[in-house]
Structure formats: structure tokens, C-alpha cells
Amino acid sequence: MLTWLDRIQPGLLQRSRFLIATGSHHPPTDKDLQSIFAGHLKTIRPRVEWHVATDLASMAAVGTDSLCGEVYINRRVLEHDPVIVIGSVEPHYFAGFTGGRKACSRVSPTWLR
Numbered sequence: 211m212l213t214w215l216d217r218i219q220p221g222l223l224q225r226s227r228f229l230i231a232t233g234s235h236h237p238p239t240d241k242d243l244q245s246i247f248a249g250h251l252k253t254i255r256p257r258v259e260w261h262v263a264t265d266l267a268s269m270a271a272v273g274t275d276s277l278c279g280e281v282y283i284n285r286r287v288l289e290h291d292p293v294i295v296i297g298s299v300e301p302h303y304f305a306g307f308t309g310g311r312k313a314c315s316r317v318s319p320t321w322l323r
Contacts, residue, residue, distance in 0.1 A: 211296050212250050223254055229286050230260040231297070237262070259286065 216223045230238055230246065237260050243251055247258070261284045262268065269282035287293055 212247065215294075216250075223250060226254070226257065227286065227290060228254055228258045229284060230258065231284075232260050232262070234263050261286075 212223060228247075232238065238246065243255070243258065247254060251258075266282065268284055268286075270285050270288055271280050272283050272288075273281050275281050
């Protein structure tokens, strides 16, 4: 996906930041990062961060859910426009499904201009 994005918008990877949504899992290891970013890791590594679900200081309250619980989103998402979400929704052994809650986007159509 990153190779394709860089092909249709040259220089995109050099000016982008990358936030990895790990949910409640551990931060990615170097091996994990290599698997996620493959040949692009060396170029983008200084701009790769990961979301820590328990770090409320890194998040902003954006409203409430249907059960009146506070909804938080990582501040990085609010600081950048556009935001492009790359991921999947997959079966999860304990939680039913994974990935869906981590996907939210505000993609500006002006990005492709």
C-alpha cells in the first residue's frame, strides 16, 4: 500500500507521519516494524509512533458513545489532515473482531491535487 501511495503521490512518504494503533497490545518491536513497513522503514522510521491505549495524555476527548462513555482519540489524528487509515478488520480469538475500532478517518479530497 505504501509503495502504491508513494507512486501516485511522489514524496508522500517523506512528508508523512505514521501512527500505529496497537490497541491494548505491546508496542511494535523492530521486527514488527520491518514487517509493517518493509522496504520503507529506513526512510520513515523517524516519523513512526504508536498509539498507547492507556496513555490518556496522548488523547483528546471527542464526545460520548451510545452508553454515555467518553470517547477519546489520539491527538496526532486531530493534528493532521488528511488522515489515511490503512488496516483491516479480522477475526480475533478473544474479542470477536479486531481493527474496526482503530479505523477512523478524515480524508480531504484536496490531498490528491
